[in-house]
Amino acid sequence: MTGRIHDDDIAEVRERTRIDDVVRDYVALKPAGGGSLKGLCPFHDERSPSFHVTPSKSMFYCFGCQEGGDAISFLQKMDHLSFTEAIEKLAGKFGVTLRYVEGNAGMARQQGQRARLVAAHKLAAEFFSKQLDLPAAQIARDFLTERGFDQPVWATFSLGFAPKSWDGLLRHLRSAGFTDDELVLGGLVSRGSRGVYDRFRGRLLWPIRDLSGDVIGFGARRLFDDDEGPKYLNSPETSLYKKSQVLFGLDLARRDIAKSQSVVIVEGYTDVMACHLAGVPTAVATCGTAFGTEHIKVLRRLLMDDERMRGEVIFTFDGDEAGRRAALKAFTEDQRFVSQTYVAVDPHGLDPCDLRLHHGDEAIQALVAGRVPLFAFAIKSALAGYDLDSAEGRIHALEEAAPIVAGIKDPALRPEYVRRLAGWLGLEQTTVAQAVGKKGASRTSALASNAPQSRPVPVKSTDPLMVLQREVLKCALQEPALVADWYAAIEAQAYPNLAYAQVHEAIQAAGGPSDRLVGAAWVEAVLAACADDDARRGVRALAVEPLPVRDQVDARYTTSVIAALLVKDASRRIDELRGRVQRAAETTTERDDLFGQLMALEAYRRELQEQTES
Secondary structure, three states, rough: OOOOOOHHHHHHHHHHHHHHHHOOOOOOOOOOOOOOEEEEOOOOOOOOEEEEEEEOOEEEEOOOOOEEHHHHHHHHHHHHHOOHHHHHHHHHOOOOOOOEEOOOOHHHHHHOOHHHHHHHHHHHHHHHHHHHHHHHHHHHHHHOOOOOOOOOHHEEEEEEEEOOOOHHHHHHHOOOOOOHHHHHHHHOOEEEEEEEEOOOOEEEEEHHHHHHOOOEEEEEEOOOOOOOOOOOOEOOOOOOOOOHHHHEEEHHHHHHHHHHHHEEEOEEEEHHHHHHOOOOOOOOEEEOOOOHHHHHHHHHHOOOEEEOOOEEEEEEEOOOOHHHHHHHHHHHHHHHOOEEEEEEEEOOOOHHHHHHHHHHHHHHHHHHHHHEHHHHHHHHHHHHHOOOOOOOHHHHHHHHHHHHHOOOOOOOOOHHHHHHHHHOOOOHHHHHHHHHHHHHHHHHHHOOOOOOOOOOOOOOOHHHHHHHHHHHHHHHHOHHHHHHHHOOOOOOOOOOOOOHHHHHHHHHHHOOOOOOOOOHHHHHHHHHHOHHHHHHHHHHHHOOOOOOOOOOOOOHHHHHHHHOOOOOOOOOOHHHHHHHHHHOOOOOOOHHHHHHHHHHHHHHHHHHHHHHHH
């Protein structure tokens, strides 16, 4: 195949790639014991982390949705890449120079489409950045300095300027070998009845990056009076740029978000810049769309948003009516977070950029510090349209506010807001509780029929024997050198559960545990020997699940669990033989033979028990 990446280079990419570094671009990870890491799964919604990464095996596995694989397949799933595109992205991240079979002057055109589009966006960002220093960009520089942003800030956010010409960027990228079709596909240029022309002209530009730092699009602000386009113009939806999944500034803020367990959501690019300069480095903004479900999924993974580790999500909105409506819309989505959600609104109606400009950095810090719970904000906003001095007004206000309180999922918070709502309305708490309960009952009934059914996790059980079998399989996959002398004694009958038996069969088909093949290479060999996808899911799960040993796993532990399984299996066989002995006639040769086997098994079991107790 023309343009195929050299096999040696693919092997080098696999060798250099650290899967935890790759996954951390998308998911916050914390230690899970046994050298494993865990976080919230990026492939399905969950309240508690079931997504495990094992760097020593270069593998990931989710016990919730059963997705698993290596760093290459992770990128393929996350960014919708082909195998070649994933290899190219990892090569760029870990410094591997790729060679292409039959590569020549046309090699660049043979690279994966995503890699080509990322390269084009990178060159475009560099082009726009250089234009910002030229005389024609004075209007853009004035716009920034008037809002308190100096040259170092421009560099931090890689700001740029698109010249007013119709083909400045187009000619620059053509000279670098990019085709018009590629540039149209990437949203960098447009095609009309008169041909191809630059999408952004005479505008201030903000590069929009994904979590790994690649430029995937641009946000552009109108500067000239004769520009009849919208005030803000973003890149169109492309294979790179999905605005419902992208947050401006997240590439800069993600580490602070993960560290502080807090994120501040603002409305504009300049608001993000103002917050970062004012000492709030966790600020991000949507890119030309409302904050929604896909944004929440991205943030939950970075916040490690689960029941045991609750952070803070703070929405800032303009103080006008539009800002109020935006806050109420956010309320409808916020309970997808486990983290506590808040609203920070300046009473004078200033956005963070103007607030910093007029009152300094301290004002932004005070804005964030003065946040109020989103529940309280939503309820009070519902009450604001009614005359609470009249009985009729209070009853109508209760009718509007009761569904909001009923919709609070946290059972510990709901009674508290019933009490608060009763106080705000001047009504008896029992009256409010009844209204809320009535709304809650109808809501529960409506949701019940649509509740998603979770898929059972394969090869997992709380049965003591199956737990032991699971530990033995984990040892065989994770520490093959330590179990090499013992594992061969285990027969297939020791795994009556089909899923465990399939994993055992794959281990045996791969040659059995030894010190010749360890780590990721051993797991890959077992995966290759699996009979089907169910078996592969089981292998991936067991290869990344931590072993319950605080310190380094040693031969004593692995020997003890295998010996314990062999004891269980010997006991099963002893019980079978005793039954056969009792059924045999008193004086038959068969009985004597069975009795001899029974005595040998009893002795074997005693030796194993001594091994487990030593």
